[in-house]
Amino acid sequence: MIAAQRGDRDAFGELYVRFGRFVHAILLARVSPDAAPDLVQEVFLQAWTAIGTLREPAAFGGWIGAMARRRAIDYFRRRPFESELDDRHANRDAPDIALEAAEAIAAIRDLPEAYRETLLLRLVEGCSGAEIGRLCGLTPESVRVNLHRGFKLLRERLGQP
Amino acid sequence: MTAEDTGRLDEYLWDPAGPPSAEVVAIERRLASARFDAARRPLPLPARQRSRSYARPILALAASLALLAAAATAFWSWRWNWPDGAPWRVVVERTSPGAAAEPSQLRIDDPLRLDAAARVDIARIGTMQVQAGSALTLSETTSKRHRVTLDRGTVRVRIWAPPGRFALRTPSGNIIDLGCIFDLTVEDDGTSHVHVDTGWVQMQNDWGESLVPAGASSLMGAGTRPAVPIYEDASEQFATAVRAMERTTDERANRALLDRVLRTARPRDVLTLLMLARVSPSALKRPILDRAAQLVPPPATVSVDGIIAGDTTQLWTWYHKLDLPPVKSWLRNWRDALPWAR
Numbered sequence: 160m161i162a163a164q165r166g167d168r169d170a171f172g173e174l175y176v177r178f179g180r181f182v183h184a185i186l187l188a189r190v191s192p193d194a195a196p197d198l199v200q201e202v203f204l205q206a207w208t209a210i211g212t213l214r215e216p217a218a219f220g221g222w223i224g225a226m227a228r229r230r231a232i233d234y235f236r237r238r239p240f241e242s243e244l245d246d247r248h249a250n251r252d253a254p255d256i257a258l259e260a261a262e263a264i265a266a267i268r269d270l271p272e273a274y275r276e277t278l279l280l281r282l283v284e285g286c287s288g289a290e291i292g293r294l295c296g297l298t299p300e301s302v303r304v305n306l307h308r309g310f311k312l313l314r315e316r317l318g319q320p
Numbered sequence: 321m322t323a324e325d326t327g328r329l330d331e332y333l334w335d336p337a338g339p340p341s342a343e344v345v346a347i348e349r350r351l352a353s354a355r356f357d358a359a360r361r362p363l364p365l366p367a368r369q370r371s372r373s374y375a376r377p378i379l380a381l382a383a384s385l386a387l388l389a390a391a392a393t394a395f396w397s398w399r400w401n402w403p404d405g406a407p408w409r410v411v412v413e414r415t416s417p418g419a420a421a422e423p424s425q426l427r428i429d430d431p432l433r434l435d436a437a438a439r440v441d442i443a444r445i446g447t448m449q450v451q452a453g454s455a456l457t458l459s460e461t462t463s464k465r466h467r468v469t470l471d472r473g474t475v476r477v478r479i480w481a482p483p484g485r486f487a488l489r490t491p492s493g494n495i496i497d498l499g500c501i502f503d504l505t506v507e508d509d510g511t512s513h514v515h516v517d518t519g520w521v522q523m524q525n526d527w528g529e530s531l532v533p534a535g536a537s538s539l540m541g542a543g544t545r546p547a548v549p550i551y552e553d554a555s556e557q558f559a560t561a562v563r564a565m566e567r568t569t570d571e572r573a574n575r576a577l578l579d580r581v582l583r584t585a586r587p588r589d590v591l592t593l594l595m596l597a598r599v600s601p602s603a604l605k606r607p608i609l610d611r612a613a614q615l616v617p618p619p620a621t622v623s624v625d626g627i628i629a630g631d632t633t634q635l636w637t638w639y640h641k642l643d644l645p646p647v648k649s650w651l652r653n654w655r656d657a658l659p660w661a662r
Contacts (some may be wrong), residue, residue, distance in 0.1 A: 176358045182392050183356035192354050196361055203363055211374070257353040264354060279334060282344070283351045288334035306333040314343065 160216035172175070175203050178220060180284035181294045182227045187283060188275040189231035192264050198234060202227045220294050266316040267309075274309030281306060402443040402482075404462045412438040431457045434473070442466055442486055446479035459489065474505040484521075492542040493525025500534065511544040515552065519645065523547075531597070533644050539563075548595035551588055558584040564591060571603070578604055582611040588614040594639050602628070616642065 162170035181200050186195040206223050213222055267278050276295060280286040286294070297305070301303045321329075325341070332341035407425040415434050420641040426432055426440055433455050440456075443466055450456065454473020462464065469489045479486050483498040491510030495502075500519020506512050514521050516539040521529045523538055523546035530546035532538045535553070540546040547566050550559045561580040568574050585593055590612045597608040609624040618624075618638040626634045 171365065172363065175363045179358040180356050187354065196356060199356060200361065200363055207365055212376075257350075260351050260354045263347060263350050281336070282348055283354050284356060285348075287336055287337055289592060301332065307330055310329070310333060310347075312343070313347070314558070317347070319343065319346075 160219055164210050164213065166176055166218075171203075171207055172221060174206075174219065178223055178294075179203070180286065181220065184276055184279040184284050184286075185224055185227040186231055187264060187279050188268060189228070190234055194234065198227075198230055202230050205274065212309045221296060224294070263313075264316060266313055268307055269316060270312050274305050274312065277302060277305040278313060282310075287309070327602060381488075398434055399444045400463055402461060402463045402466075406443075406461065408443060408461065409441040410438050412436050425437075426456075426458045428458050428461065431455060442468075442477070442479065442505070445481040445485060446477065448478075449476040460610070470504065470506050472506050472508055474503065476503050477501065490540075492540045493523060493546065495540075496522040496524060498522055498531075502532075512540045514538050514540075533591070536591070545599065548592055548599065552590050554586070554589055554592070555584045558586075558589060558592075562596060565596065566599070571601070574601075574604060578607060582607060585611060585615060587615040588643075591639070591644065594635060594642075597627070598635060612638075 160170070160174070163174055179199055183195055183199050186198045186202075190198060202223065204228060213219060264279070264283070267275055267282075270278070277291055277297075280291045280294065281288070288299060288306060291297065291306075292299050292302045295302075323345075328339060329341040329343055331338055332344050351655050361587040388502075399539050407427040410424040410432070412424055412434065415567060424432075424438075424443060434450055434452055436452050438450045440450055442448055443461055443464070448467065448468075451474040455471040456473070456475070457469045458467075459469050459504070460527075464485065466486045467489060468487075471491065475488070477486070477488075477497065478501045479497045479499060484496055486497040488495040488504060488507045490504075490512045493511060494504075495504055495514060498520035500521060501517040502519075502521045503517075504512060505513045510560050512523070514523060514532055516532045516534050520534070521532045523532065523540045525540060527543070530540070530547040530548060532549040536549040536551045538549045539548045546564075547563065550562055555579055561577045561584070563573055565577045565581065568577065581593075581596070593608050593615075597605045597612070600608060605628050606615045606624065607629055610617075613624055618634075619641050622634040622638045627638075633660045
C-alpha cells in the first residue's frame with residue numbers, strides 16, 4: 160500500500176487484483192454487468208491519481224468502495240436519457256455475460272439493498288463470508304444473516320424451490 | 321429442504337471452500353460468466369500525474385508565502401511610517417563602570433550635547449552611533465524626510481532607505497544619504513570629512529556637489545566646493561597631491577602637483593581623475609583626461625576633445641562606464657538594515 164502511494168505500479172497492480180472483485184461487486188449492484196468491468200478500471204485509475212491523499216493504508220478497502228459507489232452514481236448522472244430499467248436489460252446483447260447470468264444479477268439487484276453487495280461478492284466473485292465482512296466492514300453475524308436471507312429471497316425470485 | 325440441507329447451504333454460503341451445497345453451486349454456475357477477472361483486464365496505468373498528495377504541501381507553501389508577504393508588507397509600512405516630529409530614541413552608553421546605559425530622546429530643535437557615546441535610532445530606517453563630544457539637533461522628522469544638524473563631532477550612520485530620506489546638515493554643507501553606511505566627522509572649523517562603507521553619499525553646498533561611492537572618502541570645507549572622492553586604497557602620494565591641487569590656485573604649483581597625480585594614479589583612480597578634470601582650470605583638463613584615457617579607455621562615443629570643448633554629457637558617459645555601484649541601488653544594500661552589519 161505504501162509502495163503504491165509512492166508510485167510503485169506493481170504494488171498498485173496487486174491492489175487491483177486484490178480489490179478488483181470487491182469494486183466489481185459494488186458496481187454490479189448498481190450498473191449493468193457489461194458496463195461494470197470498464198467502470199472498475201475507471202475507479203482504479205482514479206484511485207491511482209488520488210492514492211497519495213489516503214492517510215491510513217488499512218482504510219484502502221473502504222476508500223475505494225466509496226469511490227466505486229460514487230462512480231456508479233456519476234454513471235447514471237451522465238446518462239440522463241437512459242433509465243435504470245434500460246440499463247438493466249442493456250446487457251442482453253453483451254457477448255461476455257451470459258443471458259442467464261444477467262437475469263440472475265438483475266434478480267439480485269431487485270433484492271433489498273442490504274443483501275445485494277453481500278450476495279454478489281459471494282455468488283459472483285466467490286468471496287468467503289469472512290472476506291465479505293472485512294471488505295464491507297460488517298460483523299460475521301451480519302454477513303451470515305445477509306447471505307441466508309438474501310439467498311432465500313433470490314431463490315424465490317428465480318423460481319427455484 | 322431438510323434442516324441438514326439448510327445447515328450445509330448456510331455453511332457453504334459462508335465458506336466456499338467447504339462442502340458444496342447443490343442449490344448454491346447451481347446459482348454460482350449461472351453467475352460464473354459475470355465474475356471479474358483482473359488478469360483478463362489489465363489496468364492501463366498512466367504515468368503518475370500530480371495527485372492531491374502534492375496539493376496539500378503546495379497549498380501550505382502558498383499560504384506561508386501569502387503570510388510572509390503580508391508580514392513583509394506590514395513591516396515595510398511600519399518601517400517607513402513615522403509620526404511627524406516624533407522624538408527619536410537615544411541610548412547613551414554607560415559613562416562609568418557599573419553604570420547602566422541611559423535611555424533618552426532626541427527631540428525637534430532640542431540640541432543634544434553628548435559627553436558619552438550614544439546610539440540614536442533614526443526613526444525606524446536606521447541608526448547613528450554618535451561619539452562623545454558631538455553636538456547635534458534634530459531639525460525635521462517625517463515619514464519622508466529626516467534631517468539632523470551636526471555642529472561638531474563624529475557619527476557613524478547606517479541607513480537602509482531610499483536616497484535622500486536622511487541627511488545631515490553641517491556648517492560646511494549637507495551630507496545626503498543615498499542608502500548606505502558612512503562615517504562623518506565635523507571638525508571645530510566646520511570642515512566635514514566623509515568616508516563611505518557601502519552605497520553612496522552626496523556632499524552638497526552652495527559651491528557644488530560631490531558623489532562619494534563605497535570605499536572612498538571626501539571632505540567639504542565651509543565656503544568651498546566639496547572635494548572630489550578619493551578611494552581609501554589610493555596611494556598617499558596620489559591622495560595628498562589631489563587634495564593639494566584642489567586647494568591651490570597657483571598654476572605653477574598646480575603643474576608640479578599634477579605631475580605627481582598623473583604618475584601615481586591607478587585605473588581605479590580614474591573616478592578621481594574625471595572629477596578632478598571637471599573642476600580643474602582648462603589648461604589642466606587635457607593632461608588629466610589623457611592620463612585617465614590611458615588607464616581606462618573611454619567609450620567609443622566619448623573623446624577627450626569633446627569633454628574639453630565643454631560637453632559634460634561625454635564626461636558623465638565615461639564616468640558611468642566605470643566600475644561603480646549604481647546610485648539608485650539602495651535596495652541591494654538590504655544587509656545594512658541588519659543589526660550586525662558593519
